[in-house]
Structure formats: C-alpha cells, structure tokens
Amino acid sequence: MKLFLTLLTTLTLLTTNAQNKDVQAIRQILTDQTIQWNKGNLETFMSGYWKSDSLLFVGKSGPKYGYNAALANYKKGYPDTATMGKLAFDILKIQPISADTYFVLGKWMLKRTVGDVSGYYTLLFRKINNQWKIVVDHSS
Numbered sequence: 004m005k006l007f008l009t010l011l012t013t014l015t016l017l018t019t020n021a022q023n024k025d026v027q028a029i030r031q032i033l034t035d036q037t038i039q040w041n042k043g044n045l046e047t048f049m050s051g052y053w054k055s056d057s058l059l060f061v062g063k064s065g066p067k068y069g070y071n072a073a074l075a076n077y078k079k080g081y082p083d084t085a086t087m088g089k090l091a092f093d094i095l096k097i098q099p100i101s102a103d104t105y106f107v108l109g110k111w112m113l114k115r116t117v118g119d120v121s122g123y124y125t126l127l128f129r130k131i132n133n134q135w136k137i138v139v140d141h142s143s
Contacts, residue, residue, distance in 0.1 A: 026097050028135050029105055029128055033092050040090040045077050053129070053136040061141040073140075088115030103130040111142065 032051040039048040060073045081087040096108040107126040127139035
C-alpha cells in the first residue's frame with residue numbers, strides 16, 4: 004500500500020509539473036503576441052497560431068478557416084498602428100482538456116487614439132510537433 008501511495012504521489016507531482024510548464028508556455032505565447040501586436044508586427048503576432056488551412060477563427064463575421072485568411076482579416080481590420088493601438092490581455096482561465104489540448108478564456112483590450120475597444124476571447128491550444136499553437140480563436 005505504501006508503494007502504491009508513493010507511486011500515486013510521484014505521478015501526481017509529475018502531471019502537475021507538466022501542466023505548470025504547459026500553462027507557462029501558453030502564457031508566454033500570449034505575452035509574445037502582445038509584444039508583437041504593440042510593435043505593429045502582425046506577421047510575428049500570428050506565430051502563435053497554427054499555420055494551417057484548418058485554423059478556425061470566429062469573429063463578428065462568423066467562422067473563417069485558414070491561417071492566411073486570419074492574417075488577411077487582421078491586416079484588413081487593423082491596417083495601421085493607430086487602428087491596432089496597444090493590446091492587453093487579461094487571462095481569466097487556462098484549463099487542460101487533455102495532455103495536448105488547453106482551453107483559454109480571457110479579455111482583450113485595445114487602447115487607441117481612434118477609440119478604445121475590448122471584448123472576450125476563447126482559445127483552443129493544441130500541442131503540435133511539440134509546440135503549443137492556437138487552433139481555434141473565438142473573439143468578440
């Protein structure tokens with residue numbers, strides 16, 4: 004029984020440590036995205052997304068598929084740094100769904116000279132080729 008409890012405790016600690024590393028990696032992606040957005044660099048901002056035709060982005064115009072479509076949509080909606088403003092994320096929840104999938108809920112805010120805007124987002128992160136990538140983004 005003592006051996007079983009020791010193994011269970013060890014497994015729990017290993018799982019918790021892995022989850023902590025995953026959460027840190029996801030937080031770092033969102034931090035890096037904020038930095039790149041605030042520099043006006045949409046292409047580098049997009050490095051947090053899955054570069055695939057299967058990437059799903061849901062916004063006010065409904066669902067759109069594909070990395071290139073998402074990038075084009077960002078460029079159309081935010082054609083210059085004044086429109087982009089300064090981005091801030093408030094992460095409300097990061098929850099594992101499985102060993103390679105996490106759900107993120109948060110709030111985004113843009114402080115801009117043309118008028119501040121904000122909304123909420125849900126993200127689905129998946130570990131692909133040992134890297135965390137956003138595979139679904141629903142922002143409103």
